[in-house]
Amino acid sequence: MAVNLPLPVPEKLTAVAGIELGHAEAGIRKADRKDVLVMRLAPTATVTGVFTQNRFCAAPVQVCKEHLAARKADTPIRALVINTGNANAGTGEAGLAAAHATCAALADLLACDATQILPFSTGVILEPLPLDRLVAGLPQAISNLQSDNWYNAALSIMTTDTQPKAASRQVAINGQTITLTGISKGAGMIKPNMATMLGFMATDAKVAQPVLDHLVKQVADRSFNCITIDGDTSTNDSFIVIATGTAAVEVTAIDTPEYAALYDAVLGLSQELAQMIVRDGEGATKFITVTVEDGKDVEECRKIAYSIAHSPLVKTAFFASDPNLGRILAAIGYAGVDDLDVTKLNLYLDDVWVAKNGGRNPDYKEEDGQRVMQQSEITVRVKLARGSAAATIWTCDLSHEYVTINADYRS
Amino acid sequence: MAVNLPLPVPEKLTAVAGIELGHAEAGIRKADRKDVLVMRLAPTATVTGVFTQNRFCAAPVQVCKEHLAARKADTPIRALVINTGNANAGTGEAGLAAAHATCAALADLLACDATQILPFSTGVILEPLPLDRLVAGLPQAISNLQSDNWYNAALSIMTTDTQPKAASRQVAINGQTITLTGISKGAGMIKPNMATMLGFMATDAKVAQPVLDHLVKQVADRSFNCITIDGDTSTNDSFIVIATGTAAVEVTAIDTPEYAALYDAVLGLSQELAQMIVRDGEGATKFITVTVEDGKDVEECRKIAYSIAHSPLVKTAFFASDPNLGRILAAIGYAGVDDLDVTKLNLYLDDVWVAKNGGRNPDYKEEDGQRVMQQSEITVRVKLARGSAAATIWTCDLSHEYVTINADYRS
Structure with missing residues (x-):
């Protein structure tokens, strides 16, 4: 896979x-x-x-x-x-x-x-x-x-x-x-x-x-x-x-x-x-690039990128090609950046502007999100409007195959 | 489930x-x-x-x-x-x-x-x-x-x-x-x-x-x-x-x-x-109690307990009833307790003493681990030998059903 x-x-x-x-x-x-x-x-x-x-x-x-x-x-x-x-x-x-x-x-x-x-x-x-x-x-x-x-x-x-x-x-x-x-x-x-x-x-x-x-x-x-x-x-x-x-x-x-x-x-x-x-991650069906930009420092950008990349809910949404993108906002919100002002945050999926100033972009259309989610390679881009630091993490989705592999690994 | x-x-x-x-x-x-x-x-x-x-x-x-x-x-x-x-x-x-x-x-x-x-x-x-x-x-x-x-x-x-x-x-x-x-x-x-x-x-x-x-x-x-x-x-x-x-x-x-x-x-x-x-966690087939004892403070006990409870590899091993318990040690090791002396650490699965002083307990038998892993309710107990604080977290396993539910949630 x-x-x-x-x-x-x-x-x-x-x-x-x-x-x-x-x-x-x-x-x-x-x-x-x-x-x-x-x-x-x-x-x-x-x-x-x-x-x-x-x-x-x-x-x-x-x-x-x-x-x-x-x-x-x-x-x-x-x-x-x-x-x-x-x-x-x-x-x-x-x-x-x-x-x-x-x-x-x-x-x-x-x-x-x-x-x-x-x-x-x-x-x-x-x-x-x-x-x-x-x-x-x-x-x-x-x-x-x-x-x-x-x-x-x-x-x-x-x-x-x-x-x-x-x-x-x-x-x-x-x-x-x-x-x-x-x-x-x-x-x-x-x-x-x-x-x-x-x-x-x-x-x-x-x-x-x-x-x-x-x-x-x-x-x-x-x-x-x-x-x-x-x-x-x-x-x-x-x-x-x-x-x-x-x-x-x-x-x-x-x-x-x-x-x-x-x-x-x-x-x-x-x-x-x-x-x-x-x-070639276990069970991977999608290759995801998570880029967090305009942060105060690299550490907070990495924190948020990892929070997105580790969220089982985000990963299963990618597996399903389901633009359930609120899960990405939730993962950003619990990343542990305590003074994050979410009303200035913007979220993009490839070229699609999903969230604008912390809420759903009025011009966002579900079919645009759907189109990107169906690709095998997707970039999630988060802009924090806090500074000039950035970080990129590469990850994959969470599929049935991951569970199968790790439930069977030793057998 | x-x-x-x-x-x-x-x-x-x-x-x-x-x-x-x-x-x-x-x-x-x-x-x-x-x-x-x-x-x-x-x-x-x-x-x-x-x-x-x-x-x-x-x-x-x-x-x-x-x-x-x-x-x-x-x-x-x-x-x-x-x-x-x-x-x-x-x-x-x-x-x-x-x-x-x-x-x-x-x-x-x-x-x-x-x-x-x-x-x-x-x-x-x-x-x-x-x-x-x-x-x-x-x-x-x-x-x-x-x-x-x-x-x-x-x-x-x-x-x-x-x-x-x-x-x-x-x-x-x-x-x-x-x-x-x-x-x-x-x-x-x-x-x-x-x-x-x-x-x-x-x-x-x-x-x-x-x-x-x-x-x-x-x-x-x-x-x-x-x-x-x-x-x-x-x-x-x-x-x-x-x-x-x-x-x-x-x-x-x-x-x-x-x-x-x-x-x-x-x-x-x-x-x-x-x-x-x-x-009733999504896809849960096992109810897991993770107790970390003898820590310096409650915070580090919770850190380690969450690290175990969140590890996809630990969770899939529980789903599979597979006593692949080294995954628990790995999760303890990356929990972020930087001065943890693993050579003093003991790990128990219910009444089974699995790891002794950081290594496999010489008396541990795989069939004992297997017996506990097959139960629907399991307690993981970690003893840190660093103090008298303790914390308990309750969690469940990670199954195919979790992926199915979250890949289909909005449809």
Whole structure:
């Protein structure tokens, strides 16, 4: 039921020099399914990431943070290992030990230190990680390592996703071409807070560590942190950017034209990957852009946008193509902006002016609302008349299929 | 699909001296449906209420507040008028004029001032109130006025409710019996914030105005403000308590045994009526009690309880009777309690100890979780180990029927 989400074409996913990807069918939760991915990095690579703000952050997230903090110039991150089928979250000390053991096992095979490995998991929470099966799958993943394996990588991190999510782009900086390729997965439990469920992006540019750290935060706030499916912030959200440093382009500081060009490219690809997650949201039949403009600050614009995007009543109205648009006003009203003067508020659905100065626009006709609601892509635009800040959130509708998927997820 | 919600038996709803109720079929939205209710009060009655915190509060809510603020000893509130089928919200100046006109029309018929009338509406937002039909229905409602008409009153305020909600109780204070009878309606767009969608309660006790004002807030915070169906705070929430003053019992101050007895009775009945709303929540198949204990303060306990109660993933797991209880941990983790130490947290499902010190309880067995999940009434208990505060929220599951109802509500 994905909304206007074209299948990625394997041949159009460009390899990024300095990174190889290998997948395995380890039977973590189900047989005959790609469920383990190893990404091996060139020793020149810099790596950064942002992670879930959920207090129940999963064991692998904790280990990722630990290993990123501990790394030194002579012990760079050399590999990432990702499993689906089990989130290794809510698993206490045993879960931490399992995440460490995963790193140690892969480090043995790759002849590096366990702290040079970043582990990631996604799947069911509160169940012990089947460490034996995961470790047993690693040699198969390593035997598959190759640089043009992004399509299988995208397949390997899927859970309830109906389609793999991957994209590439190339951009010239100072006359040199750099390549960016990324993959993501999502589907449910999606309201990233500092990153999405899982997103990995690699470029062959050489990027200094502090620059990459700055870049990932700036990009996440304008891409993966602008999407929501059901408002459930996962325990395992991670967004990782890898710069392998094999290309001739070098980005050494933030206030440079090279940084600006790299930022544009990474942001564009990140927004594409983030929107893919929404387009393939569990049960999604509509892709909704919610833009709140003329606010006092970005925070209040985001509050109102999320309030609309999370309202089950608004989401079911979109599913039904029913212009029951008073539900949007109600969601704006309870967003928690206490001094909001609703008599100055205007609401648009694409080009249709629905509410004028807080009430129904006298010129609004139900058939105009109906026409827009029947589209598969809709923009809700709210103008607050309070200032000049704005925010945009991407979301999807709430359908029967969402309930079916989440009532059946483990079965 | 209501959960263990017995139909109210008309004969068991006790008349409250000093209040008469009259219903009408005014064709506000649909024909052949009780959709207007008038409640006429004795001149001795005191009235109080709490209302929605939604910034888009409906026109009738604004007029209620205005009339309650304006009343004087010689111009007490004499009647309430309630219509379904249209919320008169998001309707701007025209909506305010319509609410005022409704009061004026009823005041003419009852020979009092328009400011002595309180108006209420519930139904679709952003559509003009059909004032002519509402006013034309008032004589029929007045012709029906009688004190033993509570069952029809409960029927007249229903929207997507599948059952009328009404209850009575009697309590002795100082050897005198007082009567309490109340009605409520809910079903969807339910996360009351200072009151529920619509709740009306009457007693024949004589209660001083400041005492009644104190009582309604205290009770609402422990009843109607402890329920949620979909997290959507309505534009029209109102909870009204009427003390007709016809009985011999008088409550003049808060620090009296009379107040304590009245409080217990009003709270008990309010909790019953509030829980009825959850039991008849749109598509509800399970009644869920979420209790968060040992918190630093009530606010953080409520935050966590609402986070669990609003999570679409938790709600669909309840619908499926699937003990996918890691979803509860995730909802706790993103509740916004930033310094929460999850390694001290314990989670119980009824009598089953699921998570111990933040991880899966080694003694937890899936079949025990499964057994509880199959029940129609379930208690989720979270112990935070941070203090001695606690909060309880009542909610329901998220089913296919919820989507069906809200995708079809206006058709």
